[in-house]
Amino acid sequence: MQKAPWICATCVQRAWRPLSRRGMRLQSTVASQTADISPALLTRARTVAQQHASIEKQLASDFDVRAARKLGQTTGITAALKEWEKANESLAELNALLKDSTTDKEMRDLAAEEMEPTRQALSAATAALKTSLVPPHPFAHLPCLLEIRPGAGGSEAALFAGDLLRMYTAYCSNTGLRCMILKYEDADGMADPRGSDAPLQEAVLEIENEGAYGRMRSEAGVHRVQRVPATESKGRTHTSAASVLVLPSFPSESDPSASGEENWDDPNSDYFIDPKDVRTDIMRASGAGGQHVNKTESAVRLTHLPTNTVVAIQDSRSQPKNREKAWKLLRSRLAQARREAREEELVAMRRSVVGVAKMGRGDKVRTYNWGQQRVTDHRSGVSVQQLGDILQGGDELEKVMESVRQWLGEQEVLGLVAEEEIKAKEEEKQKAKAKA
Amino acid sequence: MEVTEAFTKVESDTSTNSRNEFRWLKEHAIAATKQTASPARQGWRQRLRALCVVRGRGRPLQYLLGTEYFGNLEIVCKPGVLIPRQETAASVTYLVNRLVQRRSQLPSRLRVLDLCTGTGCIPLLFHDELYSAIAKHPRLELLGIDLSKDAVRLARLNWQEQLKDQTNVRGEKSPRVQSLERTNFMRANVLARVASDENPTTPSVEGLLSDASASGEVRSEWDILTCNPPYISPRAFNHTTARSVRNFEPKLALVPAERPGLSDDEAGDMFYPRLLEIADFVRAKIVLFEVADLEQAQRVAEMVVSRNAFERVEIWRDDPSQVNDHHDHTGDLKCVRLRGEGNGRTVVAWRAEGLDWLGE
Ligand SMILES: C[S@@+](CC[C@H](N)C(=O)[O-])C[C@H]1O[C@@H](n2cnc3c(N)ncnc32)[C@H](O)[C@@H]1O
Numbered sequence: 001m002q003k004a005p006w007i008c009a010t011c012v013q014r015a016w017r018p019l020s021r022r023g024m025r026l027q028s029t030v031a032s033q034t035a036d037i038s039p040a041l042l043t044r045a046r047t048v049a050q051q052h053a054s055i056e057k058q059l060a061s062d063f064d065v066r067a068a069r070k071l072g073q074t075t076g077i078t079a080a081l082k083e084w085e086k087a088n089e090s091l092a093e094l095n096a097l098l099k100d101s102t103t104d105k106e107m108r109d110l111a112a113e114e115m116e117p118t119r120q121a122l123s124a125a126t127a128a129l130k131t132s133l134v135p136p137h138p139f140a141h142l143p144c145l146l147e148i149r150p151g152a153g154g155s156e157a158a159l160f161a162g163d164l165l166r167m168y169t170a171y172c173s174n175t176g177l178r179c180m181i182l183k184y185e186d187a188d189g190m191a192d193p194r195g196s197d198a199p200l201q202e203a204v205l206e207i208e209n210e211g212a213y214g215r216m217r218s219e220a221g222v223h224r225v226q227r228v229p230a231t232e233s234k235g236r237t238h239t240s241a242a243s244v245l246v247l248p249s250f251p252s253e254s255d256p257s258a259s260g261e262e263n264w265d266d267p268n269s270d271y272f273i274d275p276k277d278v279r280t281d282i283m284r285a286s287g288a289g290g291q292h293v294n295k296t297e298s299a300v301r302l303t304h305l306p307t308n309t310v311v312a313i314q315d316s317r318s319q320p321k322n323r324e325k326a327w328k329l330l331r332s333r334l335a336q337a338r339r340e341a342r343e344e345e346l347v348a349m350r351r352s353v354v355g356v357a358k359m360g361r362g363d364k365v366r367t368y369n370w371g372q373q374r375v376t377d378h379r380s381g382v383s384v385q386q387l388g389d390i391l392q393g394g395d396e397l398e399k400v401m402e403s404v405r406q407w408l409g410e411q412e413v414l415g416l417v418a419e420e421e422i423k424a425k426e427e428e429k430q431k432a433k434a435k436a
Numbered sequence: 437m438e439v440t441e442a443f444t445k446v447e448s449d450t451s452t453n454s455r456n457e458f459r460w461l462k463e464h465a466i467a468a469t470k471q472t473a474s475p476a477r478q479g480w481r482q483r484l485r486a487l488c489v490v491r492g493r494g495r496p497l498q499y500l501l502g503t504e505y506f507g508n509l510e511i512v513c514k515p516g517v518l519i520p521r522q523e524t525a526a527s528v529t530y531l532v533n534r535l536v537q538r539r540s541q542l543p544s545r546l547r548v549l550d551l552c553t554g555t556g557c558i559p560l561l562f563h564d565e566l567y568s569a570i571a572k573h574p575r576l577e578l579l580g581i582d583l584s585k586d587a588v589r590l591a592r593l594n595w596q597e598q599l600k601d602q603t604n605v606r607g608e609k610s611p612r613v614q615s616l617e618r619t620n621f622m623r624a625n626v627l628a629r630v631a632s633d634e635n636p637t638t639p640s641v642e643g644l645l646s647d648a649s650a651s652g653e654v655r656s657e658w659d660i661l662t663c664n665p666p667y668i669s670p671r672a673f674n675h676t677t678a679r680s681v682r683n684f685e686p687k688l689a690l691v692p693a694e695r696p697g698l699s700d701d702e703a704g705d706m707f708y709p710r711l712l713e714i715a716d717f718v719r720a721k722i723v724l725f726e727v728a729d730l731e732q733a734q735r736v737a738e739m740v741v742s743r744n745a746f747e748r749v750e751i752w753r754d755d756p757s758q759v760n761d762h763h764d765h766t767g768d769l770k771c772v773r774l775r776g777e778g779n780g781r782t783v784v785a786w787r788a789e790g791l792d793w794l795g796e
Binding site: 276280282289291292293294295297298299316317318319321 | 510668680681690728729755759778781
């Protein structure tokens with residue numbers, strides 16, 4: 001680490017030579033100057049960097065696809081760590097210069113002047129290092145499905161669910177995302193979203209762009225509305241809610257070259273669905289069938305027996321189309337459920353160390369207040385006054401979403417810290433045991 | 437919304453399905469009204485109300501909407517020609533899937549003859565499924581035959597629609613489109629024998645094929661023979677068919693023409709002996725016949741077995757691709773294997789040459 005070339009702000013760079021000529025030893029002050037990065041994370045980054053170096057060496061002698069892929073994953077962290085160490089050393093050296101009584105005034109002024117930008121560079125490098133350590137969400141690069149359902153609050157909740165659906169559809173068209181309604185069901189059953197006059201029961205919006213999951217992930221949770229319903233004669237404000245689920249959407253043809261997780265045809269994949277576990281009910285008219293009846297039922301219902309997950313699609317007159325949609329939805333739901341189960345475990349583990357906020361599907365994430373024309377996100381704490389723009393899926397909505405994405409990132413870093421601390425403790429215990 | 441009330445009377449289907457039907461009719465009414473550019477704002481509502489009333493009286497939805505989905509195809513339907521059924525599509529798809537599993541064994545030139553072709557749905561779906569799996573299959577040839585003029589006209593229309601669509605998507609030169617180009621639909625009478633031609637204006641199948649092959653148009657050898665013939669017995673027609681079938685679909689497509697001195701079962705089974713004769717004539721390696729139920733399936737399977745000309749006989753249920761765990765037995769026909777879930781729907785048999793294509 002000491003060997004890392006010291007390329008910092010230009011003026012201090014000039015100061016480097018005289019400093020080293022003086023034969024001054026720099027003490028490594030890493031431990032004391034970790035800014036706001038936890039030692040556990042730093043250890044983790046260093047381990048990765050070491051791995052990176054050894055993989056590189058291995059690849060130089062013989063090429064291996066697996067190793068090459070692994071290298072891709074470690075490159076980011078290694079680069080971020082290098083950046084951070086550079087910044088950290090700059091700061092250490094500036095400090096040393098300032099403390100050293102033999103430093104002449106010119107140099108001292110120069111160093112003092114350089115202090116602030118260097119600090120800033122370090123904190124930027126720290127942030128970057130932290131995010132580089134957070135593994136990308138396994139679904140982030142995928143398209144997604146958005147499921148919207150009214151919660152408590154009767155028809156008012158259903159109306160609000162409809163508002164949310166329109167909001168997201170508008171958001172997609174404003175931001176150039178391709179979306180389509182996969183399923184729309186009102187109180188009377190399947191309906192045409194344009195002509196339905198009954199309250200919305202369930203809507204599934206498919207956003208087809210790659211990366212849509214990562215982008216929309218901020219929207220999962222319970223959205224709350226406070227307003228005076230059209231039907232309320234006394235002008236009282238009601239509170240009701242609608243829930244939004246964000247599910248990963250997999251391409252309808254499994255891509256055998258896809259990495260293990262997405263290739264659901266691969267029994268080793270986490271998202272593998274054994275066709276034997278899925279019962280298909282095509283709701284056929286009972287009785288003779290064949291030429292005797294001329295049925296118009298095209299509904300397809302899939303039941304994943306081990307988890308009792310049921311998906312029914314009756315949107316299209318074409319049974320194959322309904323079947324395809326149903327499989328898509330089933331895959332998405334199961335993948336999300338499996339992912340959530342894993343996250344649940346992680347969160348439980350992390351919580352034993354620090355208070356990592358847990359935001360599950362049952363938590364209130366955002367409130368839309370008609371009276372005050374205000375939208376508040378309870379995770380990022382951001383409040384925006386332009387309710388109208390938000391409901392039209394405008395820039396203000398993007399602003400709120402971005403604040404949540406940042407918040408999610410921070411939460412993940414916290415989680416990571418917790419994990420590393422737990423690991424470190426475990427190791428210590430092991431060592432202590434080994435000694436004993 | 438009061439229009440839906442006319443709807444509660446729609447027979448068979450569940451109430452959720454009448455909701456679906458209402459939605460489809462509404463979409464149709466709006467689209468149809470737009471097309472005719474009717475000046476009246478209320479246009480589509482009136483149209484919808486009318487549609488609901490006639491649907492409520494039992495007219496099949498597919499005749500009102502003008503199409504039915506059959507596998508991945510949307511087949512044009514018109515009164516006077518039987519509406520294709522989902523079970524038929526399921527067995528065609530399953531047959532092609534089985535053939536595709538052993539694709540290396542398939543001959544480069546494959547000929548499929550469909551008798552009683554109606555809308556032409558069976559050969560068109562066979563084509564679609566085969567080329568979806570094997571885009572470069574060198575040469576698939578299809579011929580559909582029906583007695584009804586309306587049916588042949590409609591089959592040709594459906595064929596032209598496919599040809600148009602596929603030429604747009606894949607281009608003239610693709611094997612898929614070339615195969616469609618070679619497809620044909622003709623009139624002939626399956627029940628008529630060459631010798632005793634009852635209706636001199638329509639040839640027998642053998643007559644048509646020989647004439648055609650003499651003129652170099654089609655050869656008289658066909659690898660696969662498919663047929664969904666009229667198979668409902670006179671009694672069953674009166675008792676088990678749905679009202680909208682009985683009152684609105686052509687009886688010619690459902691019940692074999694009456695002949696004196698036959699039992700009810702024999703009357704319903706009338707086509708199968710002839711189909712087996714034609715199978716011999718064209719030297720079909722695989723035959724696939726739709727039937728009414730498991731009993732008829734067993735009778736037909738017995739006819740096949742007694743001819744001693746086929747190596748394997750299977751009975752497929754409504755959804756042959758579903759694995760069933762209950763141990764089925766086919767009565768005395770121990771050599772006949774049952775596949776899938778649902779009612780007995782199709783009898784499939786293949787000769788020694790077909791063994792390579794369908795396996796054991
Ligand atoms: C049950 S429909 C099958 C139609 C189509 N293959 C399908 O699966 O939807 C039977 C067809 O056989 C035709 N048909 C009836 N008697 C016939 C005969 N003697 N020769 C040829 N075709 C006949 C009818 O016109 C009708 O189109």
